[in-house]
């Protein structure tokens with residue numbers, strides 16, 4: 055029985071039997087690099103973590119159609135899907151590099167350095183990051199290289215750092231040393247353990263640095279301009295229809311932030327500058343000391359498909375934005391108000407809309423609590439009547455008065471419309487599309503919205519027949535959605551049920567089926583119901 059090394063011309067020399075050890079070496083080196091980088095990110099700041107930085111860069115560089123596809127396919131899980139995708143790609147690349155590196159040790163080292171370079175580039179170029187954010191990737195790369203060398207030695211492969219002359223005369227060359235699987239396994243387990251430990255500690259440190267503690271310490275003052283509770287009749291309490299006020303933990307979340315920016319109340323300040331007479335800088339305490347207002351406002355995302363769920367209604371407390379801008383003295387030519395977040399997201403709101411008397415505010419509270427971290431703590435903008443991408447900047451840190459010609463904010467750069475008033479829309483929440491129902495009275499109910507104009511009428515149509523008026527819930531304000539209900543006398547068979555709304559200016563919602571890009575979807579929400 056010969057050992058494997060007895061056939062140098064085959065398995066050992068050609069690397070045939072070393073595929074799996076090679077793959078393991080590649081994967082483990084990559085994992086250690088990532089784990090150590092994550093540990094360093096725990097000290098430098100979560101936004102410097104390689105996965106977060108590369109993921110963030112991928113989000114910003116991805117073409118609009120891909121982003122739309124991701125939101126449509128994965129919904130609010132789009133970020134997890136992205137991270138998993140990147141993880142799978144990186145693992146595959148690390149394995150491939152590892153296999154190649156068995157015979158070409160320098161290629162393995164080169165691969166690790168190339169990965170590190172991608173991480174460094176991504177980390178440094180994130181809008182809110184700087185040079186120090188390169189550190190985790192640099193440290194991780196170094197750790198990956200060290201472990202790569204160790205694992206090769208353990209496997210009985212050549213040291214990647216020592217230069218060896220090309221082996222011309224095979225007869226004069228000793229066969230490669232035996233592959234010591236046991237030693238490789240032992241070292242590999244150690245490396246995997248180190249990677250996991252470093253990664254978990256890093257993750258813990260990153261989490262601990264979030265703004266939860268700061269948020270827990272915040273006390274929101276009683277608003278000077280409080281809102282009466284929503285009228286009792288604004289909530290129809292129909293099963294299958296969400297509550298009139300959306301609880302925070304059920305409120306949709308849409309943003310480009312893979313890593314929720316951690317901004318503490320104490321560290322927060324807002325600069326109002328650009329085309330103003332007097333620049334203003336104010337901190338969180340000064341903001342809370344201003345007369346605050348309380349308002350119910352329904353937020354909506356432009357990416358919402360007909361019948362989609364990217365809409366929510368909350369009770370906000372905030373400082374009136376108009377008053378602040380008047381104190382700053384806005385130049386008459388300043389057509390665009392650019393709001394910027396701690397992580398570099400930007401939105402552009404027409405100055406005229408912010409100043410037209412609607413309840414545009416710098417919000418600090420959502421449904422009786424300080425803003426949740428994912429919804430923009432400590433301060434976000436809320437402007438009734440506009441889609442979120444042109445108005446609802448979370449983790450707000452900067453307001454600049456400028457012109458529409460001078461600057462294109464985040465989504466405008468990617469082709470979305472500059473002007474984005476919310477379109478009149480309606481949705482059937484119950485029954486669900488494809489549901490089964492009993493013959494007789496079927497409760498059809500949902501919501502309709504036309505923020506800042508108000509809803510005047512909702513109609514329901516069965517099987518393409520005549521439109522019949524639905525019963526409207528009591529209106530809270532023109533800035534909120536309105537529930538509706540329709541009692542349908544259903545006969546046996548397969549039916550379609552459609553809904554449409556008319557806003558308070560008399561405009562009927564657009565029935566033309568249009569996708570969200572570039573300024574919001576239209577079309578009548580239509581469902582299928584099987585009645586038996």
Ligand SMILES: Nc1nc2c(c(=O)[nH]1)N[C@H]1C(S)=C(S)[C@@H](COP(=O)(O)O)O[C@H]1N2
Nearest residue numbers: 306307308309310355395399442446447448
């Ligand atoms: N900083 C920041 N603010 C942001 C965004 C973002 O990507 N980053 N997305 C906007 C978009 S597109 C929408 S629809 C709303 C969603 O707010 P919500 O997550 O609180 O529902 O936030 C807006 N504010």
Ligand SMILES: [Mo]
Nearest residue numbers: 355356442443
């Ligand atoms: Mo959005």
